[in-house]
Amino acid sequence: MRKIVIAGNWKMNKTVAESVKLAADVVAAVKDIRQVVVAIAPTYLALAKVAEVVKGTNVKLAAQDVHWENQGAFTGKVSADMLQEIGVDFVIIGHSEQRTYFGETDETVNKKVRKVLSLGMGPIICIGETLAERQGGQLESVLTTQVNGAYAGLSADDARRTVVAYEPVWAIGTGVTASDDEAQQAHAFVRGLLAKLYGDSVAQSISIQYGGSMKPENAAGLLGQPDIDGGLIGGAALKADSFLGIITPGESAAQST
Numbered sequence: 001m002r003k004i005v006i007a008g009n010w011k012m013n014k015t016v017a018e019s020v021k022l023a024a025d026v027v028a029a030v031k032d033i034r035q036v037v038v039a040i041a042p043t044y045l046a047l048a049k050v051a052e053v054v055k056g057t058n059v060k061l062a063a064q065d066v067h068w069e070n071q072g073a074f075t076g077k078v079s080a081d082m083l084q085e086i087g088v089d090f091v092i093i094g095h096s097e098q099r100t101y102f103g104e105t106d107e108t109v110n111k112k113v114r115k116v117l118s119l120g121m122g123p124i125i126c127i128g129e130t131l132a133e134r135q136g137g138q139l140e141s142v143l144t145t146q147v148n149g150a151y152a153g154l155s156a157d158d159a160r161r162t163v164v165a166y167e168p169v170w171a172i173g174t175g176v177t178a179s180d181d182e183a184q185q186a187h188a189f190v191r192g193l194l195a196k197l198y199g200d201s202v203a204q205s206i207s208i209q210y211g212g213s214m215k216p217e218n219a220a221g222l223l224g225q226p227d228i229d230g231g232l233i234g235g236a237a238l239k240a241d242s243f244l245g246i247i248t249p250g251e252s253a254a255q256s257t
């Protein structure tokens with residue numbers, strides 16, 4: 001059965017010292033969590049230090065991006081084997097902020113996903129529509145293009161090792177969350193796309209996170225939906241207690257399935 005995966009995407013927040021402190025607070029807060037896979041994604045700068053904090057604990061380490069080449073003249077970038085060396089478990093790929101501000105395309109998402117999988121790490125593949133796309137009736141076509149693009153050429157075994165994060169762009173950092181029903185419908189649609197590509201059993205094994213203003217107040221409702229298997233959390237992951245406030249209902253949801 002698929003796992004509930006709850007990851008904190010710290011984005012461009014926290015100095016190294018602050019990251020080490022927050023990571024230690026998260027480790028302490030979630031030490032009794034058994035069912036939920038918990039991950040934190042600090043900045044590149046803080047990753048190696050945070051790796052030392054989470055080593056041997058039940059908190060997994062995630063990176064916020066990666067380059068698809070092994071090394072070379074790619075100023076400002078970090079490769080997958082550099083991430084693997086320090087113990088990264090998951091890599092967030094195709095976040096809407098990457099797509100909007102830094103030229104990420106479905107093609108670069110696909111290259112990054114393949115590279116990360118080839119080194120045994122788990123990609124968290126971000127997809128989601130803008131408000132204009134949703135209002136223009138393009139929700140399904142946008143998700144279809146993004147899913148087909150990200151998974152192009154991936155085998156079923158590769159696909160099983162991926163996580164999807166459905167993050168409606170209009171809900172990110174806005175305080176506006178998709179309703180439980182809106183989110184569930186989009187998740188079910190995405191699972192249907194995965195089933196078309198790989199069959200039902202693979203689609204049923206892939207965790208699909210929700211992201212976009214998820215917080216303790218709305219986590220239980222979202223995580224109670226049949227196709228919502230965790231969360232990718234921005235603002236509410238920047239404090240251990242609010243992050244735990246999302247993980248705890250996840251633990252209950254996992255136990256009731």
Ligand code: 13P
Pocket residue numbers: 009095167171172173174175211212213214232233234235236
């Ligand atoms: P917020 O939780 O701050 O809306 O951010 C969501 C997100 O983009 C996680 O990747």
